[in-house]
Amino acid sequence: MNPDETMVNAYRPGTPLPPEAQALIDRRTRLLGPAYRLFYETPVHFVRAKGAWLYDAQGAVYLDCYNNVASLGHAHPHVLAATAKQAETYASHTRYLNDTVLDCAEKLLSHFPPDLSQVMFTCTGSEANDLALRICFAATQGTGIVVTENAYHGVTHLMAGASPSLGRGVDLGPHVRLVPAPRDAASFAADVTAAFADLQRHGIKPAALLVDTIFSSDGVIPGAFLGPAVQATHAAGALFIADEVQPGFGRTGAHWWGFQTHAITPDIVTMGKPMGNGYPVAGLVARPEVLAPFGAKARYFNTFGGNAVACATAMAVIEVIEAEDLLTNATRIGAIMAQGLRSLTHEALGQTRQSGLFLGVDILQDGHPSATKAARLVNLLREARVLISATGPRGHVLKIRPPLILTEAQADQFLSATEQALRLL
Known part of the structure; x- marks a missing residue:
């Protein structure tokens, strides 16, 4: 996680949240102090993970297309x-x-x-x-x-x-x-x-x-x-x-x-x-x-x-x-994701850059970099239970970095969710 990214698509105090989520955030703030940040306008409370999947406290399943710490997938x-x-x-x-x-x-x-x-x-x-x-x-x-x-x-x-x-x-x-x-x-x-x-x-x-x-x-x-x-x-x-x-x-x-x-x-x-x-x-x-x-x-x-x-x-x-020959998998699945992103048509989509399973996508408004639209798209994907982030000096670059074990079906899920999120952008 990079600190610049938490400023782009972060939870902001005062955002209306369910009572149980707000209680957990209040407890966290009291115990950990003011320096920590949370991802997403509506933070996620995860309780377990396996492979490229993350599970929240209600049992909902999320596709992890961001976490490079567990690059082989969670709990290998x-x-x-x-x-x-x-x-x-x-x-x-x-x-x-x-x-x-x-x-x-x-x-x-x-x-x-x-x-x-x-x-x-x-x-x-x-x-x-x-x-x-x-x-x-x-x-x-x-x-x-x-x-x-x-x-x-x-x-x-x-x-x-x-x-x-x-x-x-x-x-x-x-x-x-x-x-x-x-x-x-x-x-x-x-x-x-x-x-x-x-x-x-x-x-x-x-x-x-x-x-x-x-x-x-x-x-x-x-x-x-x-x-x-x-x-x-x-x-x-x-x-x-x-x-x-x-x-x-x-x-x-x-x-x-x-x-x-x-x-x-x-x-x-x-x-x-x-x-x-x-x-x-x-x-x-x-x-x-x-x-x-x-x-x-x-x-x-x-x-x-x-x-x-x-x-x-x-x-x-x-x-x-x-x-598991994960270099080959990263090359193959990364190319599928890049090709799929480049095939999408939306005025907010700029250049897609990709090397293996590391992708960056410029998000624009009226042809100019837009951190606001990038953050909105990141949060729309979070609502669709697909996790990515945003980065770059202007905060306008989608940062997509899935586990190296990502499958073609999971790449398709990411692309489908991105296409649907763009319709709401």
């Missing part, structure tokens, strides 16, 4: 069995020798280019990105960071300062520079070059270019345009971090990782959300020469990052993706 039996077996056998951290941790590292690295050969485990994608920047600071002796204009990379203090999608209420770090989301390879590289030059003019040594390789918070922008920007990053003495928290683990269909679409090998790759299919496990993979300066100066330890249960769970996730 193979993953649950691996978690439970390891939990009842042994659970501790990486200060003790344990085969499961190393087996997981080897399994994970088997899906990376040979130059990316060392793993560090964390609990969340935010932690992974935070650690990646610390590694870059040590390797470059710089602190300058370049990210895109509506990026989201995490909620630690360091990462919140490099996540402009959190909004104007969260200050950017003083060593952070923003560049527009890519339009093409040449202009993006030029923007990155200019951003690093601006850092240097202000006495800040460059350290890293950090991007989500499908630019999901910038509006879902698939393509193959990062090569020149990575060259510009290295020319500035900085390192390139590929944030794969959203596009990774087969989401884009053709590849395990979004950076592979761009035909590049990053210096560091960060992972999160789908790595444990709901269990908190994340991490990064890096070139050994990039890790060496950090490791020479600092000890790294994480009480739960890389514990045996987390690693058994992550290994099971990889096994499912392999055994």
Whole structure:
């Protein structure tokens, strides 16, 4: 979940709700405080989930076309069995020798280019990105960071300062520079070059270019345009971090990782959300020469990052993706969804962008981006018991990101519900 999305299609206090729903919201506000947000004008109270289905407190069934945390589908039996077996056998951290941790590292690295050969485990994608920047600071002796204009990379203090999608209420770090989301390879590289030059003019040594390789918070922008920007990053003495928290683990269909679409090998790759299919496990993979300066100066330890249960769970996730050939499924079902969306005719529908089971659709009013119409469409789909979200700097891009196990029948259900919702828009 990205914070910018909760502002686009969120519940707003004062919305008339059934008494039992309002009571639950009031209780939540009293216990959790004011910082949390809820999806949808009428929030949903879920009590269980299985596969791509979610069940509310009244037993109604919803199709999940958004949740990338349970990317293999909710409650996948193979993953649950691996978690439970390891939990009842042994659970501790990486200060003790344990085969499961190393087996997981080897399994994970088997899906990376040979130059990316060392793993560090964390609990969340935010932690992974935070650690990646610390590694870059040590390797470059710089602190300058370049990210895109509506990026989201995490909620630690360091990462919140490099996540402009959190909004104007969260200050950017003083060593952070923003560049527009890519339009093409040449202009993006030029923007990155200019951003690093601006850092240097202000006495800040460059350290890293950090991007989500499908630019999901910038509006879902698939393509193959990062090569020149990575060259510009290295020319500035900085390192390139590929944030794969959203596009990774087969989401884009053709590849395990979004950076592979761009035909590049990053210096560091960060992972999160789908790595444990709901269990908190994340991490990064890096070139050994990039890790060496950090490791020479600092000890790294994480009480739960890389514990045996987390690693058994992550290994099971990889096994499912392999055994069920989910990259092929993501490619096939994603193409069906994209073709179906492009076949719909409605004045509010703009461009559909798609890579595997990651789709972004521009929503327009009078030919211009419309966050209002996008939010309305998201809520109409929620009323039809199909869940998606909206994203992008203007809040006008539908963000569609179903579990990788989505079937053709479920894709058809999504398309049918979208067609009906458009009639009411």
